[in-house]
Amino acid sequence: MGRAAYALGTAVEVRVNNDSGFIFEGHEYSLLEALEAQDVPVLHSCRGGYCGCCRVRLEKGLVNWHQESLVPLADDEILCCCCTPQSDVSIILPEE
Numbered sequence: 001m002g003r004a005a006y007a008l009g010t011a012v013e014v015r016v017n018n019d020s021g022f023i024f025e026g027h028e029y030s031l032l033e034a035l036e037a038q039d040v041p042v043l044h045s046c047r048g049g050y051c052g053c054c055r056v057r058l059e060k061g062l063v064n065w066h067q068e069s070l071v072p073l074a075d076d077e078i079l080c081c082c083c084t085p086q087s088d089v090s091i092i093l094p095e096e
């Protein structure tokens, strides 16, 4: 499964919980991998779009889905394991 809509090397900013962000340069396969590389404590399990653990709220920006979600999501929710940022994004992690 590809990520054709994402131009590798296009850097965008990822902001988490309205805090300072980091730059996503497209080297990671998914937003989940990028968050892990930044030591952001995002929950995950299946990495395949079917458990829903990595769900976050997309407050601002656009993402490309490289894999379809297999769980129901609210209109403003995304699965980090299934997406890459398409523009600068701001995400809100679920409260523990």
Ligand code: FES
Pocket (backbone or CB within 6 Å): 043, 044, 045, 046, 047, 048, 049, 050, 051, 052, 053, 054, 055, 079, 080, 081, 082
């Ligand atoms: S880790 Fe299971 S849906 Fe993302």
